[in-house]
Amino acid sequence: MHQEKDKPTGALKDLNSGSYMKGDETLKKDKPKYKQIIDAAVVVIAENGYHHSQVSKIAKQAGVADGTIYLYFKNKEDILISLFEEKMGQFVSAIKRGMEHEEDAAAQLEILIKSHFQMLADDRHLAIVTQLELRQSNKDIRLKINKVLKEYLLLVDEVLHNGAQSGVFQTDLDIRLARQMVFGTIDEVATTWVINDQKYDITNLAAGVHSLIVRGLSS
Amino acid sequence: MHQEKDKPTGALKDLNSGSYMKGDETLKKDKPKYKQIIDAAVVVIAENGYHHSQVSKIAKQAGVADGTIYLYFKNKEDILISLFEEKMGQFVSAIKRGMEHEEDAAAQLEILIKSHFQMLADDRHLAIVTQLELRQSNKDIRLKINKVLKEYLLLVDEVLHNGAQSGVFQTDLDIRLARQMVFGTIDEVATTWVINDQKYDITNLAAGVHSLIVRGLSS
Amino acid sequence: MHQEKDKPTGALKDLNSGSYMKGDETLKKDKPKYKQIIDAAVVVIAENGYHHSQVSKIAKQAGVADGTIYLYFKNKEDILISLFEEKMGQFVSAIKRGMEHEEDAAAQLEILIKSHFQMLADDRHLAIVTQLELRQSNKDIRLKINKVLKEYLLLVDEVLHNGAQSGVFQTDLDIRLARQMVFGTIDEVATTWVINDQKYDITNLAAGVHSLIVRGLSS
Amino acid sequence: MHQEKDKPTGALKDLNSGSYMKGDETLKKDKPKYKQIIDAAVVVIAENGYHHSQVSKIAKQAGVADGTIYLYFKNKEDILISLFEEKMGQFVSAIKRGMEHEEDAAAQLEILIKSHFQMLADDRHLAIVTQLELRQSNKDIRLKINKVLKEYLLLVDEVLHNGAQSGVFQTDLDIRLARQMVFGTIDEVATTWVINDQKYDITNLAAGVHSLIVRGLSS
DNA sequence: AATGAATGAGGCTTCATTCAT
DNA sequence: GATGAATGAAGCCTCATTCAT
Numbered sequence: 001m002h003q004e005k006d007k008p009t010g011a012l013k014d015l016n017s018g019s020y021m022k023g024d025e026t027l028k029k030d031k032p033k034y035k036q037i038i039d040a041a042v043v044v045i046a047e048n049g050y051h052h053s054q055v056s057k058i059a060k061q062a063g064v065a066d067g068t069i070y071l072y073f074k075n076k077e078d079i080l081i082s083l084f085e086e087k088m089g090q091f092v093s094a095i096k097r098g099m100e101h102e103e104d105a106a107a108q109l110e111i112l113i114k115s116h117f118q119m120l121a122d123d124r125h126l127a128i129v130t131q132l133e134l135r136q137s138n139k140d141i142r143l144k145i146n147k148v149l150k151e152y153l154l155l156v157d158e159v160l161h162n163g164a165q166s167g168v169f170q171t172d173l174d175i176r177l178a179r180q181m182v183f184g185t186i187d188e189v190a191t192t193w194v195i196n197d198q199k200y201d202i203t204n205l206a207a208g209v210h211s212l213i214v215r216g217l218s219s
Numbered sequence: 220m221h222q223e224k225d226k227p228t229g230a231l232k233d234l235n236s237g238s239y240m241k242g243d244e245t246l247k248k249d250k251p252k253y254k255q256i257i258d259a260a261v262v263v264i265a266e267n268g269y270h271h272s273q274v275s276k277i278a279k280q281a282g283v284a285d286g287t288i289y290l291y292f293k294n295k296e297d298i299l300i301s302l303f304e305e306k307m308g309q310f311v312s313a314i315k316r317g318m319e320h321e322e323d324a325a326a327q328l329e330i331l332i333k334s335h336f337q338m339l340a341d342d343r344h345l346a347i348v349t350q351l352e353l354r355q356s357n358k359d360i361r362l363k364i365n366k367v368l369k370e371y372l373l374l375v376d377e378v379l380h381n382g383a384q385s386g387v388f389q390t391d392l393d394i395r396l397a398r399q400m401v402f403g404t405i406d407e408v409a410t411t412w413v414i415n416d417q418k419y420d421i422t423n424l425a426a427g428v429h430s431l432i433v434r435g436l437s438s
Numbered sequence: 439m440h441q442e443k444d445k446p447t448g449a450l451k452d453l454n455s456g457s458y459m460k461g462d463e464t465l466k467k468d469k470p471k472y473k474q475i476i477d478a479a480v481v482v483i484a485e486n487g488y489h490h491s492q493v494s495k496i497a498k499q500a501g502v503a504d505g506t507i508y509l510y511f512k513n514k515e516d517i518l519i520s521l522f523e524e525k526m527g528q529f530v531s532a533i534k535r536g537m538e539h540e541e542d543a544a545a546q547l548e549i550l551i552k553s554h555f556q557m558l559a560d561d562r563h564l565a566i567v568t569q570l571e572l573r574q575s576n577k578d579i580r581l582k583i584n585k586v587l588k589e590y591l592l593l594v595d596e597v598l599h600n601g602a603q604s605g606v607f608q609t610d611l612d613i614r615l616a617r618q619m620v621f622g623t624i625d626e627v628a629t630t631w632v633i634n635d636q637k638y639d640i641t642n643l644a645a646g647v648h649s650l651i652v653r654g655l656s657s
Numbered sequence: 658m659h660q661e662k663d664k665p666t667g668a669l670k671d672l673n674s675g676s677y678m679k680g681d682e683t684l685k686k687d688k689p690k691y692k693q694i695i696d697a698a699v700v701v702i703a704e705n706g707y708h709h710s711q712v713s714k715i716a717k718q719a720g721v722a723d724g725t726i727y728l729y730f731k732n733k734e735d736i737l738i739s740l741f742e743e744k745m746g747q748f749v750s751a752i753k754r755g756m757e758h759e760e761d762a763a764a765q766l767e768i769l770i771k772s773h774f775q776m777l778a779d780d781r782h783l784a785i786v787t788q789l790e791l792r793q794s795n796k797d798i799r800l801k802i803n804k805v806l807k808e809y810l811l812l813v814d815e816v817l818h819n820g821a822q823s824g825v826f827q828t829d830l831d832i833r834l835a836r837q838m839v840f841g842t843i844d845e846v847a848t849t850w851v852i853n854d855q856k857y858d859i860t861n862l863a864a865g866v867h868s869l870i871v872r873g874l875s876s
Numbered sequence: 877a878a879t880g881a882a883t884g885a886g887g888c889t890t891c892a893t894t895c896a897t
Numbered sequence: 898g899a900t901g902a903a904t905g906a907a908g909c910c911t912c913a914t915t916c917a918t
Binding site for chain 6: 878879880881882883884885886887888889890891892893894895896897
C-alpha cells in the first residue's frame with residue numbers, strides 16, 4: 001500500500017495528454033465549453049443511443065454551434081475518447097481516494113467494488129454510456145478506450161499484488177487472470193443492471209460480488 | 220443432477236426456430252447456401268470489421284450474387300442474428316454433449332470453460348466476430364443476440380444450481396450473481412485474448428479460470 | 439350512320455395484332471393461361487397498387503410460376519398493355535353493340551356514356567386499374583395505352599360526326615375538341631368516383647353527364 | 658359575386674403552409690435555393706421523365722450538392738409536392754387576379770380557361786411535368802397533390818355557383834358534375850396538347866373550349 | 877410446356893466535417 | 898472565438914428477367 005500512498009494520483013498522471021490540445025497556453029480542457037460538450041455528449045448518447053447521437057445533436061444539447069465542437073475536439077471520435085478519459089479519470093481518482101487509508105487487500109477490493117457500483121448508480125446517464133453505448137463504437141475507438149481503462153486495471157492489479165504478497169490472497173496468484181475475473185465480474189454485473197434499466201439498487205450487490213470473488217463458488 | 224441428465228439437450232431445442240424461415244417445406248437453413256453465406260459473413264466481418272462488412276462483400280466471399288443473400292435472409296441484420304444463432308447453437312450443443320456424462324458440478328464447470336475456450340480457439344474468425352465485432356451492432360441486434368445468449372446462460376445456471384444442491388458449491392449461492400461472475404470472467408478472458416491477437420493459447424487458461432471461479436482469490 | 443352500321447367491328451379489327459405472339463399456329467391469346475394471367479394482373483394491381491404489383495405476385499395469383507409469365511408475355515410492360523387491349527377491346531365492342539340499333543347521335547352518346555359507366559361499375563377491380571393504377575406507368579406504356587384508347591376515341595368521333603352531319607349537334611362542330619370534352623368529362627367523372635371508393639352508383643350520373651355534354655352549362 | 662370580390666384571394670391563403678418548414682424564423686421557402694431547386698426539378702423531370710429524375714440530377718441542375726437538397730426538402734417526395742404547391746399556388750393566384758374585375762360567370766370561366774392554357778403555354782417544362790410526369794407518382798404523392806388541386810377546383814366551383822345564382826348558367830346546375838366536366842375537359846385538352854409535343858398553340862383553343870362547355874354540343 | 881432459384885444494376889439519404897462570415 | 902450552411906461519399910435492398918432442369 002505504500003506505493004499507492006506515495007503516488008496517489010500518479011497512475012493517472014498522463015491521462016490528460018492523450019488527445020487533442022493545441023499549445024500549452026490555456027488548455028482546452030479547462031475552458032468551460034470543453035466539459036459542457038462532454039456532459040452534453042453523455043446525455044445525448046444515453047438518451048438517443050450511440051448510433052443516433054449526431055454531432056449536431058450534441059452541439060445543440062451543449063448550447064453551441066456545430067462548428068464550435070471542432071474548436072475543442074479533433075473529431076467526433078475525440079469527443080468519445082475524451083469523454084471516457086475525463087470520466088474514467090474521476091472514477092479512478094475517487095476509488096483511489098476511497099482506498100487510501102485501507103491496507104487490507106480484501107477490504108481494498110470491497111471498497112473498489114463498492115465505489116465502482118456507487119459511481120454508476122450516481123449517474124445513470126453515464127452508466128448507460130459506459131456499459132452499453134460506447135461499446136458499439138468501432139474497434140479503433142474501443143482500443144483507445146481500453147488504453148484509458150488500463151489505469152483502472154492497473155489499480156486492480158495493485159490490489160491483487162498487495163493481497164498476494166500479504167498472504168490475504170493466494171500467494172501464487174496469476175494476477176493477470178485474477179484481474180480479468182475481477183473486472184469481468186464487476187463489468188458483467190454492471191451491464192446486467194443497466195440492461196435491466198437500473199431498476200434495482202446495484203450498490204446492494206457489492207458485498208455479494210466481493211464475497212464471490214474472494215471466496216469463489218466453493219462451499 | 221437428475222434434471223440435467225433427463226433433458227440434457229432440452230434447453231436448446233427451439234434454438235433453430237428464431238428468425239427467417241417460411242413454411243416447413245424445406246428449411247432455408249438446411250440449404251447449402253444458407254451456411255455458405257453465414258460462413259462468408261464470419262470471415263468478412265472478422266477480416267474487415269463490422270462496419271466495413273458490406274452485403275456485397277459477404278456475397279462475393281460466399282460466391283453468390285448480392286440478391287441471393289436476400290433469398291435466405293430478410294436483411295443484413297438477419298444475417299448477423301442468424302450467424303449468432305447458428306454458431307451459438309452449435310456452441311451450446313457441444314458444451315452440453317461434453318458435460319453429458321459428468322455429474323459433478325465443479326467438473327461440469329471445467330468442461331464448460333474448456334469447451335468454450337476450445338471452440339473459440341478452433342475458429343479464430345468466429346472468435347473475433349463474437350468477442351469484438353458483433354458487440355458494435357445496434358441495440359436491436361444486440362437484444363436479439365442476448366436472447367440467443369440466454370440459452371447459454373441457462374446452461375450455466377443449471378450447473379450452478381446443481382452444484383448448490385449437491386453441496387459442491389455454496390448451498391445458499393446467489394445463482395444470478397454467480398452466473399454473472401462465471402460468464403463475466405469467461406467473456407473477459409476471451410475478449411482479452413482476442414484483443415491480444417490470440418497470440419497465446421487460450422485453452423491453457425481454462426484450468427486457472429476454473430480454479431479462480433471455484434476457489435476465489437482466497438488463500 | 440350507315441358507315442357505322444357497315445363496319446360495326448371494323449374499328450377494332452387490328453386490336454389483336456399489337457403485342458407478343460410468335461407464329462400464327464395457335465395464338466397465345468387463346469390459351470387459357472393468357473387470360474388467366476391478365477385477370478390475375480387486374481386483381482393484383484387493383485389490390486396492391488401499380489408499384490407493388492411484382493411479376494411474382496401476379497404469377498402467384500394466376501397460379502403459375504414466375505417464368506411461365508414469360509411464355510405468354512414479352513415482359514411486364516407487355517402484360518399491362520395486353521391487359522388494356524383485352525379489356526378495352528371488350529369495352530369498345532360492348533359499346534358498339536349497345537349503339538347498333540340507334541341512329542340519333544344524342545341517343546348514341548347517351549348509350550356510350552351509360553355503357554362506359556356500367557362497365558366500370560361491373561368490375562370494380564378493373565375500374566381501379568384503368569382509372570388510377572395504370573396511369574402511374576411510365577410514358578412508354580402510357581403511349582401504347584393511348585394507342586389502344588384511340589379505338590374508343592374514334593368511336594366517339596363517329597358519334598360526333600354523325601351528330602354534326604345530321605344536325606343533332608352543331609354542324610360546324612370541332613370534332614377533335616368536342617371529343618376531348620366528351621372523353622375528358624367521362625374520364626374525370628369516372629376517376630372521381632373511383633377515388634371516392636366507388637361509394638355511390640356511377641350509373642346514376644350518366645343522364646346528368648349526358649345532359650351537360652349535350653346542352654352545356656347555359657340556362 | 659360579392660363573395661368573390663370580397664375575398665378574391667382568400668381561398669389560397671394557406672396554400673403555403675403545407676409541407677416542410679420548421680419555425681417561422683426565416684421560411685425555407687423564401688430562401689433562394691428553395692425555388693432554385695424546385696425550378697431545377699421541373700426542368701429535370703420534364704427532360705428525363707419522372708422515373709429517371711434522380712435527386713443527384715436535380716442537385717446538379719440546381720447547382721448545389723446532393724445533401725443541400727435535404728436542407729430544404731424532407732425527401733424526394735417532398736420536392737414533388739412542394740413543386741406542385743408552389744406552381745399551383747401561383748397558378749390559382751394568377752387566375753384569381755385575372756378574374757378579379759369580372760362579374761359575369763361565363764366571362765369568368767373564359768378567363769379561367771384562357772389563363773390555364775396561357776400558363777401551360779408559358780412554361781413548356783412545367784406543362785410536361787404537371788400533365789404527364791407527376792401523374793406517375795405513387796398514391797401518397799398523388800393524394801397530396803390532389804389536396805393542392807382542391808384549391809383550383811374550389812375556384813371552379815365558385816364560378817359555377819355564381820353562374821347558377823345569377824342565372825347565367827342553369828339555376829339547378831349540379832355543381833359537382835359541372836365542375837368535373839369543366840376540369841375534365843380542360844385537363845384533357847391540355848394533356849392532348851402536351852402528348853402532341855405542344856406543337857400547336859393551345860391558347861387558340863380556349864374560345865372553342867369555353868364555347869363547348871357553356872353551350873354544349875347542341876345545335 | 878413449366879418451373880423457380882439465381883442474378884445484379886441502380887438510387888435515396890445521412891451526417892461528420894469545413895470554411896466564409 | 899463562434900457560427901451554421903453547405904458539402905459529398907457511401908451502401909442496402911428490390912425485382913424484372915433468365916435458364917438449367
